[in-house]
Amino acid sequence: xxxxxxxxxxxxxxxxxxxxxxxxxxxxxxxxxxxxxxxxxxxxxxxxxxxxxxxxxxxxxxxxxxxxxxxxxxxxxxxxxxxxxxxxxxxxxxxxxxxxxxxxxxxxxxxxxxxxxxxxx
Amino acid sequence: xxxxxxxxxxxxxxxxxxxxxxxxxxxxxxxxxxxxxxxxxxxxxxxxxxxxxxxxxxxxxxxxxxxxxxxxxxxxxxxxxxxxxxxxxxxxxxxxxxxxxxxxxxx
Numbered sequence: 001x002x003x004x005x006x007x008x009x010x011x012x013x014x015x016x017x018x019x020x021x022x023x024x025x026x027x028x029x030x031x032x033x034x035x036x037x038x039x040x041x042x043x044x045x046x047x048x049x050x051x052x053x054x055x056x057x058x059x060x061x062x063x064x065x066x067x068x069x070x071x072x073x074x075x076x077x078x079x080x081x082x083x084x085x086x087x088x089x090x091x092x093x094x095x096x097x098x099x100x101x102x103x104x105x106x107x108x109x110x111x112x113x114x115x116x117x118x119x120x121x
Numbered sequence: 122x123x124x125x126x127x128x129x130x131x132x133x134x135x136x137x138x139x140x141x142x143x144x145x146x147x148x149x150x151x152x153x154x155x156x157x158x159x160x161x162x163x164x165x166x167x168x169x170x171x172x173x174x175x176x177x178x179x180x181x182x183x184x185x186x187x188x189x190x191x192x193x194x195x196x197x198x199x200x201x202x203x204x205x206x207x208x209x210x211x212x213x214x215x216x217x218x219x220x221x222x223x224x225x226x227x228x
Binding site for chain 2: 035050061105113114
């Protein structure tokens with residue numbers, strides 16, 4: 001059974017940093033691209049970032065987070081991260097870790113339960 | 122970036138009705154179009170991928186069609202559990218943008 005368990009969310013002041021983690025199990029982690037998607041309170045879904053199965057520099061970002069967020073993965077630990085710096089109020093959202101069907105340009109077939117990030121003073 | 126526009130943003134219907142939701146891309150995305158269903162307080166669920174392929178376990182009352190820039194999600198006979206929110210997403214190029222969502226409400 002595929003499981004994705006996010007952690008690391010919480011309350012942070014504007015300008016601060018937070019690192020989200022996603023522990024994956026139930027599938028061959030290195031074979032699949034992974035994604036972060038967020039949802040602001042009462043709003044729609046926003047694709048944030050993606051990384052290929054091999055990781056490294058094969059990473060992609062939404063314009064709204066480029067230069068502030070960094071996605072990475074450790075295939076030996078089946079773990080995905082999202083380092084978020086220079087946080088703003090508009091980054092407040094539930095952040096979902098998600099597994100892609102296959103490569104980077106593929107739909108999402110499994111989602112975590114989400115972790116809430118609140119950016120406020 | 123490719124913009125995805127869903128319409129309507131909300132609709133009201135009866136149980137048993139046939140409903141159609143439309144998604145339009147700002148440029149051609151071939152058939153790289155996916156549909157998700159999201160219940161309140163839950164993570165989304167993949168319904169349709171590649172514009173028309175039904176994800177495993179999804180009821181056959183859901184269907185998708187389209188190519189290029191115009192796509193539709195059709196629910197042939199609404200069931201009580203279908204009154205939730207639906208999103209389209211393009212997977213042609215990064216960022217893999219979502220539509221704004223369509224909330225289906227019971228009439």
